[in-house]
Amino acid sequence: MRVAVVGAGPAGVRAVGQLVRAGLHPLWIDEAPDGGGRIYQRPPPGFRRSPQALYGLEARKATALHAALDALKPRADWRPDTLVWNIATHPGRLNLMRDGVATEQGFDAAILCTGAMDRVVPVPGWTRPGVTTLGAAQIALKAQGCAIGQRVALVGSGPLLWLVAYQYLRAGAGLAAVLDTTPFRRKLQALRGLPHDPATLAKGLFYVTRLRAAGIPVAEGATPLAIEGEAPDVVAALRWRDAAGREHRLECDAVGLGWGVRPELQLADLAGVPIGFDPVQHNWVPQRDLTGRTPVAGIYLAGDGAGIGGAAVAELAGARAAQALLADAGLPVDTALVARLERRLLRQARFRTALERAFPFPAHLAAAMPDETILCRCESVTAGELRAAAAPDGPHGASPEVNRAKAFTRIGMGRCQGRVCGAAAAEVLAARLGCDTAAIGRLRGQPPVKPLPIPQPEAAP
């Protein structure tokens, strides 16, 4: 039986672990040169920081995952540095690209563990060099030992905001401020649900306390207004408004932005898995059940690419999906393990719901984005241009959903395929049309899921 696992983050590692344990030899692909995913990304060879320095409170989990990863590589058909740029089912086929060479691989069953990326709301000036996602700010430190600037402002909401801030503080990076767009009372209300996972709650409180104790300016209920600078390739300041309505100008030379993460679901989409809007996560997520099964036979999903759950959930879900695959293939299943995984997954789901309520996507910020803000950074489409495309008196009539708006404005048509602007664009359009985000739809996945080099034809002999 030919089994493929796409992704070698927490979900992919645990999925492959179960498959190998059952005697299979899966094809295992990751776009990065090494596994670990973004959360447990390892620096390239030659870096020497300890796991403690790299992963902090998660060092034990990271070390355990890396040990499993390294032990599994020789027991699978391990393909790092390899992009899966298309997928087909019935018969299953993956299109791969490595070092500019395209190949195809057939499969009977596949577990897609494609992860997530930052969810951002554009702020005027966000295309300036010096502005990155929160995830990027973290990767710069973790994988390269660098801070994104001398005086870094971190803006957004969610666990990653506070984690990155704490990691920068600990590494000795200069922090200008941490601005949380979520009002304090909102988080307080949601705290009622959080004790389902007291360890995670304690970690969050620990980070905030340490930042305050270090004298880092921290604000809640903040609204970012603009990122400014004189020369076009620098950041000099962030203008923002506090919860009381006062405007401030914060001097900084770099800004990290992020409001949670959204699934990388392009391959699930191309495989034909139905995609629905999850109002709690405020994300489009592929349809799957607790076991990782999807309505498409032979396609299983795990990790953040299957709906945001974080690294701990990803490890559980990866193992669970592999067990589902084994069961469907008529192979022996570890029923005790399955029961334990499902119990823990259900408990985590309750915690996750509370977390999403504590750090909701700031749809109001996107809706209030000034017209001149570049919304789609690939194609330089402004919020105003998208709003105009939604107007009923426009040349094409109103765009009732986002793919039609894409055709008229080129929003989401660039090289990132809407990964970066899609969430905010839907909000801008929904606000302009006065309808729910879910009714706006989502930018459909298209192969290749990332830009590919066009191979040069071989010279005639």
Added chain:
Amino acid sequence: MRLVRLTDQDRPEIRFVFEGQEVTARAGDTLLTAILAGDGGFLRTSEFGDGPRAGFCLMGACQDCRVFVEGQGRVRACTTPCAPGLRVRRA
């Protein structure tokens, strides 16, 4: 934009060329780090006239950090390792 080298920087020096100037980087740097931790400032200019860009996601998703490497063509600076002797231009 300038990345700040904070920690884990005792790696061997390597040299490459960016926009015709020889630049010193460290083994293990990505092209993005090698350029932006020096005087590179930015990686490309938006083809729509809205100014310079220097990447955004650092995880190979946003495609905003592409540069031109002789012999390789356009690559993502955030996922391409810097290597001695590379000749790199803004894309």
